[in-house]
Amino acid sequence: MLRTKPLWAVAAGLLALPLLTTPAAAAPEPLRVISWNICGEAGGDRGEAGYCPYRNEPGKKVRQIAGLVAEHQANVVLLQEVCGVASDSHLELLKAALGSDWSFARADGARPDGRVDCRGSLSGNLGLGIAVKSQITDTKVTQTLPPDPTGKSKQTLPTLCVRTASWADTRICTTHVLADPADPRRPQQVKNIRTAVSAGGLDVVLGGDFNLFPGSAELKPLSGTYEECDAGGAKRNEVTHHAWTNGKHVYRKRDHIFAAKAGTSRRFTACDADQSLMDTTANTSDSGRPSGYSDHAPLIGYLPAKS
Template sequence: MFERAKPLWAAVAAALVVPLLPLPAAAAAELRVISWNVCGEAGGQRGDAGYCPYRNEPDKKVEQLAGLVSRHQANVLLLQEVCGAAPGSHLDLLKAALGPGWSFARADGARPDGRVDCRGSLEGDLGLGIAVKAEITGTTVTQTLPPDPTGQSGQTLPTLCVRTDTWAGTRICTTHVLADPADPRRAQQVRNVKAAASAGGLDVVLGGDFNLFPGSAELKPLSSAYEECDSLGNSRDEVTHHAWTSGKHVYRKRDHIFATRTGTSRRFTWCDADQSLMDRTANEPDSGPPNGYSDHAPLIGYLPGT
C-alpha cells in the first residue's frame, strides 16, 4: 500500500514547528524580550473569521506567558490585544503568575465602535501591556493612529513606552498597527510610532504586531532606522501569524522587534519565533480543538544591557 501524500499546507505547517533547543543563560543586565499578540479579547466562534483560540479563557494564555518567561529567563513582556485594569483580567492574572519584582504598564486600545471593554466573560479593558522585571520610572502613552478621516471609526491604537531603573538609558515600547492594508493611515501611523519610540534620544526596544511584512515600504521608517530581531541568519523572517482564508492556510510574518543603541548598532544576540504556541489548525466549524493559544506566535529577542 502506498501512503497517501500529505497536502502541501500540512507539510508547511509541520515544517514551522522546530524542536525546543537548550537556551543560553542570561547575562547580567541583559534584555530578554518577548512580544506577543495574544488575541485575548473575547469574540469569534470556531469557523468565524474572528476566531482565536481560548479567547474566553485568560488563565490558559497567562499560563503560556508565564511558561515563556521561565523558559527564556525573560525580563520584558510586550503584549498586544490583552485585557487589564480589573481583577481577573490577563494582566491581573499575570501579576500573580510572575510574582514579585515585576512592574506593569498598560494602555487602552479602542475597537472601531469606540469601546474598550473586553467582551464575553472577560474582565478589564482592551489594549497593550508591558511587564518588566524592574521598577518602572516613567510611562508614556501616545495615540499614534491618525483620526479616521471619515469620522466613522472610534478605533485607537496607541504606542506604550516605559523607562526603568535597571535599563535607565532605554525606552521600552510596544504598539499595534492597523490591519487593513487598504487603510491610508497605516503609513502615517508607522511614522508616528517611530516618533513616539525615539522621543528623548534614548536607546529603543520596540516590539509589537505591525501587520506589515518584511520589506514593506510602510515599515521602512522603522526597518531602516533600527536593527530588527530575526532579520539575519538561517532562520530570518520566521512566520509569526497564521490565518485560515477562503479555505486555505496563510502564513506570514506580521510581528517584529526593533532595537537601537544611540550612536552605534545594537546587535541582537538571539532571536526566535515560538511557532509551537501559534494555532495552525483549519478554522471550520468542525475543525476540533486548536493546537496553539493565539493566531500569532510570540517573538523572542535577546539583547545586551546598557
C-alpha cells in the same frame, strides 16, 4: 601607670587596616524580550472569521506567557490585544504569576465603535501591556493612530512606552498597527510610532504586531532606523501569524522587535518565533481543539547589556 601608644604608631596601625569601599552597582542584565499578540479579546466562535483559541479563558493564555518567561529567563514582556484592569484579566493574572519583582504598565485601545471593554465572558479593558522585571520609573502613552478622516471609526491604537530603573537609558515600547492594508492612515501611523519611541535620543526596544511584512515600504521608517531581531541569520523572517483564506493556510510574518541600529553596541544576539504556540488547525465548527493559544506566535529577542 597606663602607657599609650605614640601617635606615629596609631597612624601606622590605621594605615594597615583594609580600606572600606562602596560596593559597585550591579551591571544591568541583558534584555530578553518577549512580544506576543495573544488575541485576548473575546469574540468569534470556531468557524467564524474572528475566531482565536481560548479567547474566553485568560488563565490558559497567561500560563503560556509565564512559561515563556521561565523558559527564556525573560525580563521584558510586550503584549498586544490583552485585557487589563479587572482582577480576572490577563494582566492581573500575569502579575500574580510573575511575582513582586515585576512592574506593569498598560494602555487602552478602542475598537472602531469606541468601546474599550473586553467582550464575551471577559472583563476589563482591551489594549496593550508591558511587564518588566524592574521598577518602572516613567510611563508614556501616545495615540499614534491618526483620526479617521471620514469620522466613522473611533478606533485608537496607542504606543505604550516605559523607562525602568535597571535600564535607565532605554525606552521600552509596544504598539499595534492597523490591520487593514487599504487604510490610508497606516503609513502615517508608522511614522508617528517612530516619533513617539525615538524622542529624547534614548536607546529603543520596540515590539508589537505591525501587520506589515518584512521589506514593506510602509515599515521603512522603523526598519530603516532600527535593527530587527530576525532580519538576518539562519532564522531570518520567521512566520509569526497564521490565517485561513479561501480554505487555505496563509503563513506570514506580521510581528517584529526593533532595537538600536546595527553597528551599535546593542545588536541582537538571538531571535526566535515560537511557532508551537500558534494555532494552525483548520477553522471549522468541527475542527476540535486548537493546536496553539493565539493566531500569532510569540517573538523572542535577546539584546546584550549596553556596553
